[in-house]
Amino acid sequence: MxxxxxxxxxxxxxxxxxxxxxxxxxxxxxxxxxxxxxxxxxxxxxxxxxxxxxxxxxxxxxxxxxxxxxxxxxxxxxxxxxxxxxxxxxxxxxxxxxxxxxxxxxxxxxxDLIVDRSAFDEIIRAGGFISVTTGGVPDANAIPIKKEVADLAMDAAACIGCGACVAACKNASAMLFVSAKVSQFALLPQGKVEAKDRVKSMVAKMDELGFGNCTNTYACEAECPKEISITNIARMNRQFIGAKLG
Amino acid sequence: MSNKPFYSSITKKIIMSLMGLFLITFLVVHLTLNSFLLFSNDLFNAGAHFMGTDPFIQAFQWVLFAGFAIHIFYGIVLQIQNWISRPKGYKRRAFMEQSPFSKYMIYTGLLIFIFLIIHLGNFFFVKMGWIGNGVPLTSNGEENMAELVRNLFQHGGYVAFYVIMFILMGFHLDHAFQSAFQTLGLNHKTYWGFIKGLSRAYAIVITIGFVIIPLFIYFKIV
CATH class of the missing domain: 3.10.20.30 (Beta-grasp domain)
Incomplete structure (x- = not known):
């Protein structure tokens, strides 16, 4: 060819x-x-x-x-x-x-075609982790988690952080990436402990770095190579509202 | 450049969506009153008289104006920040927006704003006595708002302008309704299809509802 x-x-x-x-x-x-x-x-x-x-x-x-x-x-x-x-x-x-x-x-x-995506690393550093002491390895069934919830967390965790969502969005918004990283923790018991601080910190960092505002065009979901769902953005918005009010 | 001025990105969007839903509700009330014209002038005049004199409505209209102002202000702030977020565009960019009218919200919004000013100049400002020769009177000496509306809709150019503006409004609403739910976090797979369907149905009903009134008057159907 x-x-x-x-x-x-x-x-x-x-x-x-x-x-x-x-x-x-x-x-x-x-x-x-x-x-x-x-x-x-x-x-x-x-x-x-x-x-x-x-x-x-x-x-x-x-x-x-x-x-x-x-x-x-x-x-x-x-x-x-x-x-x-x-x-x-x-x-x-x-x-x-x-x-x-x-x-x-x-x-x-x-x-050329290489861009600096360390802004994503900065967002992760702002809260995309779990800092609670977990101790020794617990029994696999010690904390029951509904399969549907585990599947949703796993789907969110499929995000590879490539930045296609930002590239596709007409506003250069990073909401799909940040919402996937917020959701993968927020859905699971270990991540819920710091959920409120996490969402506030990560959104604040995203804004500080100058990513655009989400206008729900849903181009990010259509172009994501890992098919991350926009329901993660809705979940992050819910979490953000709860964190600000609570 | 930071995207923090005027609250966080999500807070700005939440304010936009709440004001938007408020204006969406207002449009239903407005259309209901307009539809009285299809039945009788007296009914429309009675509705207009109630809206123009009821103390609660009179006070509430300032809340409505504030709703418009906040929605417009944050719409412009969000758009400027979004333009700043991508200083250099692509040479070739496919149409990727899955909510097709989302791409043109700032443009449809600005045209609706211009229409709003003209619309207020045609009716509200005349009623308030700020411009024009005032509202025509009925044989009983009461304000005849129906006559004012019917006179304006005798002009083909104005009717065409009005119809085009409401089609643009329909495009704006088609994205706006479901987008507000997504922003407020009310997206769940079991009812998201229903909300999107409701959003499109609302946009179509509002557009057709507002458009048929001037067309019926112009073509002397009512």
Missing amino acids: NFKLKIWRQASPNDKGQFVDYEVHDISSDASFLEMIDILNDELVEKGEDPIAFDHDCREGICGMCSMFINGHPHGPEAATTTCQLHMRKFKDGETIVIEPWRARPFPVIK
Whole structure:
């Protein structure tokens, strides 16, 4: 397969940046999107040019590192898929593909397609943890938890923190990410102990970092590679109201 | 840049949604009174007289104005902060909004605000005697609000403007109703489909209800 690529190139955080056109040829339809970029980078290195900088790690769809905005969608046009799990057979032969970094004030571009997502780490540091002393390992059945509740907590915990929700949202809001991290703890007995402080701290940090306000467009849920539900946002809003009133 | 001014992001949204639900309720009352025109001028005039003289309604109208002002103020604050949150946009961005009219709330909202000013100028300000020649009188010497409305709806251009504005209002309401519930945390899988359906039904009923009145008057059906 052959493709025309329009890729955002930016040498450094302060560089103005621009789109540069490339062409790749004889790409296997079974190649992943990142493998296609690898092939292009090999060619660029052979020509003595600077390869395209992009984030990647596990390439198994679970680490949350890959972060490309492909043809108008975070992680590309296929639903519930990370960039590393996106295959070139999902594109048409000869298609022009536009590749951009996540765009949000709290996610500044470091180089090319790599953005600094440490703002998410700051939100986690503000309260995305449990600090109660847990002692020794308890018996697995010592604290009964309803299966539906455990499933909801597990679904929220599936968030890989890639930032696609922020990238997709027209307001660059981080509500889906923060609500998943709030929910995964708030639903379980161990997490409920600090639930009120957690939601207030994490929302305050999210606001301080300059993420946008949620306007319930639900684009985040549609574009999330892990299909995190917007019911988590509603749960976080309930928790926030309860924490402020209580 | 911090997104904290004028309370936290969620608090601002909660204020927006509560004021929005208040205005949604007000629209039902307004439409009910307007619909009296479809039955008789006397009934409409009686309703208008009650709204214009009842002490509770008179006091409450200032609460209503405050509701509009707060909703508009926070709508603009939220939008400005959201624009600041993405200083550089995408070269290619798909239409990803699952609540389609959510993308245009600031624009439909600003157009509704302009309509509101014109609407107040056509009716409320005339009734208050601030502009125009006052409200026409009935043979009994009472204010004939029905006549004022009917006179205005004789103009095709105004009727077209009114209809277009209420279709935009319908788009605004289609997102607004269910969005308020989500913001208040009232989203549960067992009744979320019902709320979304109710939201769309409300938007359609309000739009059709407000639109048929000027159309019926213009085409002399009532």
